[in-house]
Amino acid sequence: MFLKKLCVYFIVLSFLLSSNLALAADTVLPGVKASIRPATKKEFKNKTAKKRYRPYELTITNNNKKPVLLHAETELRFVLQDDTKETSADRREIYKKSRKRDVGRYWGLGIPGCIIGGGITGITLFIGAPIGAAVAVGMYVPTARAVKSNVDVSQQLYATMDMPIRLEPDKTYKIRVLAPKHTDFKALEITNVGFDAKKMYTIKAPLIEEDWEKAKENL
Amino acid sequence: MKKALKLFLISALVLSTCGCNKYIKSTHEGDLYYGAYNRRDFIHADVTIYKKDSDKVCNGVVFLNAPTRSFTMKNDRVDAKMKLGCNDGSIMDMKWKLRKGSFTDGYGEGTDQFNNKYTFKTISKAEFKKIADIKRVKYPNSKNPSYLKY
Incomplete structure (x- = not known):
């Protein structure tokens, strides 16, 4: 019986204490x-x-x-x-x-892709270099735009x-x-x-x- | 020739997918902190530092101010801010000078909210291994969010 009362007191006390802490935080x-x-x-x-x-x-x-x-x-x-x-x-x-989504993050995939694609087509069809160049230019333009925009964003957030x-x-x-x-x-x-x-x-x-x-x- | 091409392709793939840790340690007298940051994109990196012979861990973010893609200014050092939250409740605010090319090296100093001073600099992996109690630096992610809530 005593043990049961003790348990109840403990639960009530712990509840009160926890609610007081919450109040203190608020x-x-x-x-x-x-x-x-x-x-x-x-x-x-x-x-x-x-x-x-x-x-x-x-x-x-x-x-x-x-x-x-x-x-x-x-x-x-x-x-x-x-x-x-x-x-x-x-x-x-x-x-x-x-x-802005940074296309530059795909350079790690883009460059090996260009080399592989350019190499294979270059060996078989002798047109690897132009294709590789086209891919590189195609990636450069959005990358440059994204980076320029991100420079503005980073400066603004930094400041x-x-x-x-x-x-x-x-x-x-x-x-x-x-x-x-x-x-x-x-x-x-x-x-x-x-x-x-x-x-x-x-x-x-x-x-x-x-x-x-x-x-x-x-x- | 084929072997060389294979080797080149594999190394290119490995280099393109690996993250690169840059190791740091505190240089201020007193407690020793060590850790690393890992660049996530052109302007921000995740950071974790550990206190030597202690359970204290701090993690957060470092971000650069105004990165440019200029090759001529690639080796300049630019301002960066490092914000860290720690598992003992302290938060650190540090100003860094980092080489903007790829966060390669730099130094920084700052304080926590109690005005305790900290100074840090980048170190080599070999030096990190000498002082570190851990094998691998764990960065905050979506499963283990940063101690810094905001």
């Missing part, structure tokens, strides 16, 4: 002002990324006297209109999908899409955030941040409604 970090607004057409021109994502600019100011530290568990979550939450893809995934690992006091950060195109959200949450790695908080950035018309332009 506690909004005081002294940090954040907002998110849609990026304008001038600020973000990358058409390839716009096929999948809608660009936003996140502004965070740390008004505390201590720096706010991000954590390996820090995630970006979009709070949707029905209060459900959608976790953002990681930077690596977004970065990969933001780039703007960089989440800091710590938010220094009295400093404002502007970060580019790419949300999935059909995600209709009302706020962005940055989870698991704090002054040390012991207690975790959340930063909430509401979507600025007045810029909604600009957002539609970017669709």
Whole structure:
């Protein structure tokens, strides 16, 4: 009987503790002002990324006297209109999908293919070299275009899409955030941040409604 | 002649399909970190580093700024950012100078969120083998995602 009671107490206690931790993680970090607004057409021109994502600019100011530290568990979550939450893809995934398909990645197959194709046809029909040249030129043009476009994308992402690992006091950060195109959200949450790695908080950035018309332009 | 052609074709196939690890180690005084990055395309590479005599593992991504295909500037070093998340919760932000031709070599420095300083440089495979506790570097992928959530 005693053992049964002990078990019940243990289960209830563990449930309470776990729910408290969850609450602690959802506690909004005081002294940090954040907002998110849609990026304008001038600020973000990358058409390839716009096929999948809608660009936003996140502004965070740390008004505390201590720096706010991000954590390996820090995630970006979009709070949707029905209060459900959608976790953002990681930077690596977004970065990969933001780039134009790079034909250059097929050079490893293309060059041996040209050599084999050119060699065989050259030996049998004496026309290997022209065919090989045609294949090479045909691959070069889309490759060059893709690479040129990717240079622009990489420069843009390098310059703007960089989440800091710590938010220094009295400093404002502007970060580019790419949300999935059909995600209709009302706020962005940055989870698991704090002054040390012991207690975790959340930063909430509401979507600025007045810029909604600009957002539609970017669709 | 046929043998030479076969050899050439096989070597071309092997070279075209293999990934190329570039090994790195920390040069800052204190704890020793070692690992590697593996280029995935012209501008980004996956990275994993290990702390010597510890279970600490960090992985993430390194990406170059403004690569060009110019042959004349191929050996220039360009800016690159390395973002790592670790299994102990720390995250690292490092700035690198990498040779843009094929990420061949470079050096970098940065901090974690607690302001601990790290410096890294590329090393040879032989040097890596001397210091490494592991046989093979494991990179993040879709089955084993990076410790860095964003």
